[in-house]
Amino acid sequence: MEGGHSLTITTNYPPAPASPNPQDERDQIKANREFENLWIQRNDVETTLRSALNHLKSCCVILNLSAKCDERLQVSMSHGTTEKYQLMSRTGSSDSLKAAVTLLDDNVIQAEVTIKYPKAGGGFFRAVAQPDVQWKLQQLQDLGNHISRVTYNGDGGEKDHFNSTTGKRILEELKSTMNEISLARNSIMLPRKRSLLELCYFPPTRKFNPPLPQDQLISFYISCCRLVCASYQMVPKTVHPQGLSVFMAESQLPHLDDVIKHLNIVMNIVQKLISYLSATM
Structure with a gap:
């Protein structure tokens, strides 16, 4: 360069950004x-x-x-009122099993059943249970x-x-x-059924008048907001492989739907x- 002067250029770069701290994040x-x-x-x-x-x-x-x-x-404070429900057969012919059940809250007050039963006069067995023992539907109580x-x-x-x-x-x-x-x-919603042995010794089962035949058991339970009556009859295995004939009747319980x-x-x-x-x- 003229005059012997040199030109020095100094560049100041901004500091590099700090690396993000994972702990801060x-x-x-x-x-x-x-x-x-x-x-x-x-x-x-x-x-x-x-x-x-x-x-x-x-x-x-x-x-x-x-x-x-x-x-x-x-x-x-309120007191429940009795409600009577007519249960109609859902298996076999419509007259295989019929039942009428009177409920007071979670208590069965009365149960009437009519079962197709060849050994009975006229081919049907009819009985009524109005137990003097407490008969609660455990599912409703739960x-x-x-x-x-x-x-x-x-x-x-x-x-x-x-x-x-x-x-x-x-x-x-x-x-x-x-x-x-x-x-x-x-x-x-889920059925909770007593075993056949439990039904044999369940006190209300013995309160039907006339008494249930020795080869017949009756059960009541709740399933999908429906009151279900199930009739179990012991039959020869030539009639049914499991030796048991089952009929069911049911009625919707509208208050449970609500x-x-x-x-x-x-x-x-x-x-x-x-x-x-x-x-x-």
């Missing part, structure tokens, strides 16, 4: 989850529980559970017990005292509620809240 994710969890506790828990309890209250009214459920539900227990579950805590510990407690209570509701549903609808709603809204809380834990 994890801390931020955790903080976001905690924020979401507290938001759910403050805004969703109370609303969900109130809605669930309203549906459970309806179940308590339908099933006359005022003496069993939490008094905070303010279910008016239904009431599970529902009443749910009504005593926690109320979600105080709005101003939510934290991660209360979130875990609420989640456990919600899971307990789901379990009880599931058991309540199953008690009237109970199932309420329980399904409770399960849906509680499961949704469980999913939200679990995702933020």
Whole structure:
């Protein structure tokens, strides 16, 4: 260059960006989850529980559970009324088995059966049971017990005292509620039959007048919200390979259909809240 001067160019590059700190990212994710969890506790828990309890209250009214459920539900005291149901045959010919059952809540007050029975005069056996012993349908009793227990579950805590510990407690209570509701549903959706040996020694079985023939047993149970009467007759294996002829009659119980609808709603809204809380834990 002219004059002997040299030109020096200095370039100042900006500092390289710092590498993201994985720990910082994890801390931020955790903080976001905690924020979401507290938001759910403050805004969703109370609303969900109130809605669930309203549906459970309806179940308590339908099933006359005022003496069993939490008094905070303010279910008016009531006494059940007797209902008579006509059960019609669902297997074989329509006259294979007919029954009429009078219920008072979960108690069988009276049962009348007409069974196709070749050994009886006229080919039919008729009997009435009006037992002087308690004859409860255990499935209906279980239904009431599970529902009443749910009504005593926690109320979600105080709005101003939510934290991660209360979130875990609420989640456990919600899971307990789901379990009880599931058991309540199953008690009237899934059949629960006594074994033939149990039926032989079941006191109400011996209360029919005239007495059941020695080769005949009668059972009553709930299945899919229906009251079912089953007649079991011992027959030669040449007639039936298992040596047992079974006839069934049934009647829909409309009030149980209503109970199932309420329980399904409770399960849906509680499961949704469980999913939200679990995702933020």
